[in-house]
Amino acid sequence: MTERRAHSARTVREAQEEDQGREGRRLTTKEAAEALGVKPETVYAYVSRGQLSSRRGPGSRGSTFDANEVEALARRNRRDPTATAASGELSVRTHITLIDKDRYYFRGVDAAELALNHSYEEVAEWLWTGTLRPGIRFAAPKDTVRAARRAVGALPEHSGPTDRLRVAAISAAAADPLRFDLSEQAVIGTGRTLIPTLVHALPPVLGTHKDDGPLAHRLWTRLSGRTPDEASLHILDTALALLVDHDLAASTLAVRVAASAHAHPYAAVSAGLGVLEGPLHGAASGLAHRMLLDVLDRGSAAPVVADELRAGRRVPGLGHRLYPGEDPRARALFGLLERMPKAGPALAAARDVVATTARHTDLHANVDLALAVFTASSGMPAEGGETIFAVARTAGWIAHALEEYQERPLRMRPSGQYVGVRPPQPLPVPEGG
Known part of the structure; x- marks a missing residue:
């Protein structure tokens, strides 16, 4: 044996x-x-x-x-x-945006300079293809726009801008039988039609809308009932271009997770819109907008800042974790706002907020404060900045989806670190049992 x-x-x-x-x-x-x-x-x-x-x-x-x-x-x-789950911090390779000290770059080109000299659509195209196409205009299919408008029109009146944009994106997806084509040209084509669809689906302020010309001109009629001057339209266009992308912000990471699972680009954009609505992200400019109106109403930033601090809240529009100094996007917008006559009062209120807080902390203005000055000076609602942010960032989300589709599928899958009670545990007892 x-x-x-x-x-x-x-x-x-x-x-x-x-x-x-x-x-x-x-x-x-x-x-x-x-x-x-x-x-x-x-x-x-x-x-x-x-x-x-x-x-x-x-x-x-x-x-x-x-x-x-x-x-x-x-x-x-x-x-x-x-x-690998062993890495201490999530890191993703990208060729899109580099943030370095107090500057940021799109494909190696100074992003602020690019935005100041080129339209939003030109910057978006550059981000997607690496090719600058002067005068490019994005157009939306009429049938897709009609479907998106019907869906958005069915929402309750109190719906916010991100609610409307999410519904418009879903409607556009349903109208596109080729949405599952993840080839580079197909995804870029989706970006060129989805962005204007989002804009055209928003209800115009005065019942009349503009569906041709630069995208910024079309967006203006959905945000303000005032007749815009060239300076205001240029600032809106520049704001859109400045906000196209900003590395792996929370909403962009959500987009890349969706794209990693090979969700189609409409679904990836919807994922980004879902995250954007938070007060720490896309909605931050609305808080700064309301603060500036309060400063203008009370005549001084001191009591307004004191109220924010007393309530245990951060002062809106100040500081950015990626920039030790001034946010370069804010710097570019403030430079343009100084030449916009109607921006004077809100600009003075913003400077008062910065000066008041500077007595206690070294925080600089960020892009949310600059955007708030623009929306408050242009007859736009407090949510106007959120709309601008969401429309602008859609181009960046498309760029990140394009990159992620080329990576190994489902790589955005970290392992959870379970900290609950150890098994085996007995079956739970029903209440009252």
Whole structure:
């Protein structure tokens, strides 16, 4: 019996050695984890996601892994920090935006200079293709616009701008049977039609709308009942171009997660719009807008700032975690606002807010404050800045979706760190039971 067991063990070892000879060296879970620089649990997470295959050898108690496959995954993880749960902070490769000190760049070009010298549509096209096309205009299919307007028109009156834009994006998707085409040209084509569809779906302030010319001109009629001068239209166009992208903001990360799952571009944009609505993101300029009106009404920033601080709130429109100095987008807009006659009072109120807070903290104006000066001076509602932000950022979301479609699918899948009670736990008892 002992000889038979010994013979059986030799047969198992020989089979394993034969398998290794055919397929290459196999690693234990511990060895695979060490090679990947992760915990053993993460190795099994890779298996569950289909990134790594495992096999139990004859007579083996644990799983084994092909050494070549493990090494290939380790190389991918070194190139792509998002592929491993061991990395301390989420990091995504991008060719779109670089933020460096108090400046930012689109494809290596100073973004503020680009926005000051080119229209929003030209900057969006540059972001998508790397080609500057002077005079380009985005147009929306009439049938798509009609469908989007009907859907937006059915919303309750109290619906906010982001509600309307989300519904318009969903309607545009439903009207496009080719929306699942994720080729580069198809996605760029979607961007060129979706952005004007979002604008055209918004109800005009005075019942009349403009559906041709530069996108900024069309957007103005949805935001203000005033007749715009050239300076105001130029500021709106520049604001759109400045806000096209800003690296991996929360909404942009949501877009990339959706695109990583190969959601079509309309769905990816909808994901971004869902995140944008928060008071710490796209809606921040509305808070600054209301604050400026309060300053103008009370004649001084001091009591308004005091009220904000007493309530334990941050003063809207000040500071940015990525810029130690002044936000370059704010700097560009303030330079234009100084030449806009109607902006004088709101501009003075903004400067009063900055000066008042500077007595206690070194915070500079950010783009939300500059946008608030513009909306408050142009007869726009407090939500006007949110609309401008959302329309502008759609172009950046399309650019990030384009990049993400070229990456390994579902790479935006971090592993959760479970901190709940350890199993096994008894079944829960119903209340009153």
